[in-house]
Amino acid sequence: MKKTANLYLIPTTLGDTEPGHVVPATLVETVRSLRYFIVENVRTARRYLKKLDRDIDIDALEFMELNKHTDRKQLERFLHPVLNGNDTGIISEAGCPGVADPGADVVKLAHEKDIRVIPMVGPSSILLSLMASGMNGQNFAFVGYLPIPKGERQRAIKDLERRSATEHQTQIFIEAPYRNMKLLEDILQACHDQTRLCIAADITLESEYIKTQSVAQWKKGLPELHKRPAIFLLHKD
CATH class of the missing domain: 3.40.1010.10 (Tetrapyrrole methylase, N-terminal domain)
Structure with a gap:
């Protein structure tokens, strides 16, 4: 047997x-x-x-x-x-x-x-970034990759922002590291100034970067994320 x-x-x-x-x-x-x-x-x-x-x-x-x-x-x-x-x-x-x-x-x-x-126990960028974001950890959604074409991606971002506001739900998504900066540009264009955005890059590495602030604050300056593994969290109160 x-x-x-x-x-x-x-x-x-x-x-x-x-x-x-x-x-x-x-x-x-x-x-x-x-x-x-x-x-x-x-x-x-x-x-x-x-x-x-x-x-x-x-x-x-x-x-x-x-x-x-x-x-x-x-x-x-x-x-x-x-x-x-x-x-x-x-x-x-x-x-x-x-x-x-x-x-x-x-x-x-x-x-x-x-x-x-x-x-087995080990690191999850989804949970680690959510823990560190200060956003709603009781109601959240990981939606993976957003569409690549600019128009479709901006519509997807606006839909996530609306869902976050109506459901009080943290929206979590990722992008290929070499497209991170393009995604950030679209987020800043698509979202309201008061919407909060957490950017978490190089999680658990010595170069780890995790910061949450409003879209308006992000517009004053962005971190360099090109080719850095990153995850993004969005929440609109």
Whole structure:
């Protein structure tokens, strides 16, 4: 009889920081016990595991790559090790697996197959930025990426501002690092002066920057965010 195996969701660092600063020792212990990993990128996953434990035998591990290019009809094969009695880990590119991450599809399938899913403790840019923003932490929405075309993006921003005001809800969103400054320009053009905006960049890194102020105040000067991982929070009272 095959033993019951688990699917572990293994958080990663949010940038080039020491894992010991943001993940607990229990996560490292779990990683040492695993042989199979579902990852977004094999190269970065191997490097991250080596940072967690430099004595780990990387060549003895088996990696299955899951990303936006993966055929969703092939998802079941990622769970074959678990179904055969082998504990398996999911590692995303940054932060927590399953949150704004293709790993969520495998987690959904794991529940359908009655596989135990175990989330491990680690950094989440969504929660860390919300904690530090001073905005409503009881009612919030993470909406991911906004549309790229300028007109569509400004309409989306105005819709989020309206929803924040009517529902007293913090709106959280992200952008590709090289488009951060363009997004900021659109926020300043689309939003009312009194709307509060939190900009959180390089969370958990030495260069961490987190600041909340009104759109009117932001118009006096913006931080340089080009190619810096950032997350944005909006709230209109």
